[in-house]
Amino acid sequence: MTQTVRNVVIILALAAAVTVLPGGGNVSDAILQALVVVMLGALVFLVVRLYRERRAEIYGLGDRNRAILYGSLGAGTIALVGTSRMWDTGAGSIAWLALIAAACFGVYHVYRSAREY
DSSP states (O other), X not given: OHHHHHHHHHHHHHHXXXXXXXXXXXXXXXXXXXXXXXXXXXXXXXXXXXXXXXXXXXHTXXXXXXXXXXXXXXXXXXXXXXXXXXXXXXXXXXXXXXXXXXXXXXXXXXXXXXXXX
């Protein structure tokens, strides 16, 4: 019960900071950026930990499938990072869809070939 009350108080304090303080919009932007940095840090930590735990299986894929996997993950990352800019034009939207489709197919291909044996 006290943890819930604490969380509600934190949310109310953040809302008061945005509403009452001059430049509250800047405060909300700073809070949002801090939360994004924490989330990205946690995501990187998760990816590094998963890589360390599954290193033997990743190397067991072989050079070709490992290259397809890394290329697919890279293409998906580039597409997701550039989503807002790519969706501004028609050609960019088609390129975004093609990158996401290629990335998904590459990961699926590697998964399927890893499960064949």
